[in-house]
Amino acid sequence: MSPHRMDRPSLLGTVTLLLACCLLFFGRTAYAQTLVLAQISDRPKKDYRQLRPMADHIVQAMAPFGFRRAEVRLYPDLPAFEQAIRNGQVHWITETPLTAARLYQHQLAIPVARKWKRGQQTYQSLIYVAKDSPIHNLGDLAGRIMAFEHPDSFTSFFLPLQALRQAGMTLVPLDSPHQSVPADKVGYTFSRNERNNLLWVDKGIAAAGALNDGDWSIPDRLPAELVQRMRIIHRSPSYPRAFEMVTSTLEPEAREALQQALLSLDPERDRPLLQRYEKSSRITPLEAGDLDLLRSLEVETLP
Structure with missing residues (x-):
């Protein structure tokens, strides 16, 4: 047999291996996802500038879950926001207690951290x-x-x-x-x-x-x-200033990774990034009673 000749089983095995490698490489590229950070806004240009740097930072921690880039999406009102979440178009939300309570009560998002917005842990x-x-x-x-x-x-x-x-x-x-x-x-x-x-x-x-x-x-x-x-x-009374939330569009492991990435931000080391993020000073874990608070706010009584 010629030294350059390969029998059929060996040839098929080589082709199969090459095909698998190609699918693995191109499949990751084809299914690369965009991490979407969103909120309600009536001043989209200003809010986009404030949110984009943090989105670009956090997406780096989400690479193991297929996320390769970040995007900020802003919605004019709650109905449009909720519809986007139901359509699977939002992964991560930063909002005040009112919108956070609405989304939590409607089973569209869950809080994962508190944000000290404008330097305030709580406000009244x-x-x-x-x-x-x-x-x-x-x-x-x-x-x-x-x-x-x-x-x-x-x-x-x-x-x-x-x-x-x-x-x-x-x-x-x-x-x-x-x-x-x-x-x-x-x-x-x-x-x-x-x-x-x-x-x-x-x-x-x-x-x-x-x-x-x-x-x-x-x-x-x-x-x-x-x-x-x-x-x-x-x-x-005083209430938490803002919440970071995630939607069910993220798998549980990805939700945990995003939460940990937010909580790992250091008030000193990451001060410039936090300041750009709606003038935040730190992001801290949820506290006892936060879920009860969001559940108890009577948001359906609004006109």
């Missing part, structure tokens, strides 16, 4: 009025206008709305802050951001506003001279 809602206002308690807001910040705001919509309801007030939405309000109700409208909220109260457009205590106390967040002209009439 404040309802405030002008210093010279005749309003001294929540009951005094009857017949007046309340300025909330945004329909998806935990501390500037959900919590103050709940506080007013618990005080026996009936709230009615307004199309404009210039509408009249029934004498026995509190009208409300949305200022869209913290500065507007404060300005509306200062200019008398709204009788009261709602912000979180970080907006109020952290220097340079709001004009100090305006803050000094205000008086706080209500403080809510």
